[in-house]
Amino acid sequence: MSALLAALALLGGEPRVTAEIIAPVKVSDGGPIVYAVAVTPQMGWHVYWKNPGDSGVPLSIKWDLPAGWKSDPLQFPAPKKFSVGDALNYGFDTKVELTGVLQPPSNSAKGAYRISGSLSWMACDEEACEAGELDIELQGSLGTSTELDSKADEAYNRASRAIPSKPAKGTATFTKDRYVVEVEGIEPGGAYFYCESEGTILHQAEQKVTKAGERARFELPISPFAKKPVERLRGVLVTGAPGSQAALRVDFPVHVSTIGTR
Amino acid sequence: MKRFSAVLSVIAVATLAIALNPAPEAAPAFSLTNAEGKTVSLDQFKGKYVVLEWWNNGCPVVGRHYRSGNIPKLQAEMKAKDVVWVSIVSSAPGKQGHVDTTNARSTMEKNKGVPSEILLDPTGAVGKLYEAKTTPQMVLISPKGELLYNGAIDSNRTGNQAPEEVVNYLTKAHEEAVAGKPISTPRTQPYGCAVKYGS
Numbered sequence: 001m002s003a004l005l006a007a008l009a010l011l012g013g014e015p016r017v018t019a020e021i022i023a024p025v026k027v028s029d030g031g032p033i034v035y036a037v038a039v040t041p042q043m044g045w046h047v048y049w050k051n052p053g054d055s056g057v058p059l060s061i062k063w064d065l066p067a068g069w070k071s072d073p074l075q076f077p078a079p080k081k082f083s084v085g086d087a088l089n090y091g092f093d094t095k096v097e098l099t100g101v102l103q104p105p106s107n108s109a110k111g112a113y114r115i116s117g118s119l120s121w122m123a124c125d126e127e128a129c130e131a132g133e134l135d136i137e138l139q140g141s142l143g144t145s146t147e148l149d150s151k152a153d154e155a156y157n158r159a160s161r162a163i164p165s166k167p168a169k170g171t172a173t174f175t176k177d178r179y180v181v182e183v184e185g186i187e188p189g190g191a192y193f194y195c196e197s198e199g200t201i202l203h204q205a206e207q208k209v210t211k212a213g214e215r216a217r218f219e220l221p222i223s224p225f226a227k228k229p230v231e232r233l234r235g236v237l238v239t240g241a242p243g244s245q246a247a248l249r250v251d252f253p254v255h256v257s258t259i260g261t262r
Numbered sequence: 263m264k265r266f267s268a269v270l271s272v273i274a275v276a277t278l279a280i281a282l283n284p285a286p287e288a289a290p291a292f293s294l295t296n297a298e299g300k301t302v303s304l305d306q307f308k309g310k311y312v313v314l315e316w317w318n319n320g321c322p323v324v325g326r327h328y329r330s331g332n333i334p335k336l337q338a339e340m341k342a343k344d345v346v347w348v349s350i351v352s353s354a355p356g357k358q359g360h361v362d363t364t365n366a367r368s369t370m371e372k373n374k375g376v377p378s379e380i381l382l383d384p385t386g387a388v389g390k391l392y393e394a395k396t397t398p399q400m401v402l403i404s405p406k407g408e409l410l411y412n413g414a415i416d417s418n419r420t421g422n423q424a425p426e427e428v429v430n431y432l433t434k435a436h437e438e439a440v441a442g443k444p445i446s447t448p449r450t451q452p453y454g455c456a457v458k459y460g461s
Binding site (some may be wrong): 047054055056057058060062084085087089120122124127128129130131198199223224225227 | 289326419420447454455458
């Protein structure tokens with residue numbers, strides 16, 4: 001029965017993922033254009049974080065920008081873990097909202113703008129993967145405050161509150177074959193570090209988290225694909241029990257220790 | 263003292279580099295049934311470079327590399343350099359990308375692929391032997407049977423890289439090996455769809 005439903009879906013039934021753009025939220029005089037995108041995978045399917053883990057492709061957006069314009073990287077909320085066999089993936093299996101910013105050049109002339117782009121994703125379940133994309137067009141007028149769409153503004157504010165912004169305080173050391181990360185003021189129970197770059201830590205390794213005085217101490221084995229330790233360890237630290245989780249931003253310089261582990 | 267600690271840290275860095283980039287190991291032996299129903303073993307290609315490509319025709323990332331002509335072009339170019347190109351299907355029966363002797367070659371032809379061999383690995387044993395995590399994933403084996411490269415096809419993980427920025431790790435490893443140089447990047451994290459192994 002489920003195979004039949006899956007087959008029907010493949011024959012042009014329900015899409016695996018629906019996506020929408022929430023924009024423009026606000027445009028101040030010549031200032032940046034902020035937007036959000038909402039991506040909702042069908043039950044049983046997931047899309048991927050900026051580091052998708054052992055397989056997968058991150059959600060990404062590509063803008064066709066006029067000369068001088070810049071696009072800041074998409075901002076993601078904290079992901080979840082998905083185990084597929086002995087591999088581990090990072091992503092989202094329910095609606096996820098991401099935020100982004102387009103920066104016009106500082107000397108840009110006032111007037112209308114119209115910018116097109118496309119949001120693309122790969123969604124997978126246990127059996128298969130499918131790709132999809134959403135064509136996006138943003139238009140408005142620079143130099144005049146755009147009237148706020150209250151629904152878009154609300155959605156953007158909700159999305160932006162979910163992006164981890166509070167910085168974690170602590171240190172990162174690389175010793176022999178692992179990163180040792182110590183973070184102040186958090187409890188080890190339920191804590192997990194999502195590294196944002198691929199090929200940095202071994203995703204599948206269980207993260208050993210212990211109490212070290214007032215700090216939580218993480219041991220993160222280096223990825224077998226790493227040529228050398230990274231200079232900065234970046235990512236998101238999720239703490240607390242499910243339902244009452246908090247997420248901190250991690251961006252620590254890595255001190256490479258030449259002394260073996262103990 | 264300063265010089266002493268500098269020497270120590272050089273030793274430590276060198277040890278680290280060796281630990282993370284070991285000398286090439288032997289490519290594990292295997293034999294599988296090909297698309298034409300014949301048994302093919304790795305050792306019959308001794309004396310030639312061999313590329314192993316993990317293939318799932320339904321995977322969007324694989325599709326991107328075939329539709330753009332990237333993989334078919336690489337297959338033709340490598341074969342012209344006397345490299346044996348082996349596409350391996352480790353999708354379990356019923357899972358995405360699974361093919362058998364009745365449709366493996368025709369499916370590859372529809373995708374305009376021209377590998378030397380298509381090998382069927384429905385149990386996933388050979389995929390697991392080579393730690394194949396994704397499709398595509400590429401392995402390069404030397405004429406002596408050493409594992410020279412295992413990982414991503416290239417650096418273009420999202421497909422958004424400008425063509426001139428893309429580094430193809432497979433051809434880079436092959437060029438270095440042919441020139442007698444050490445392989446600068448013997449492993450990378452592969453990207454694409456998880457290999458659809460049976461449970």
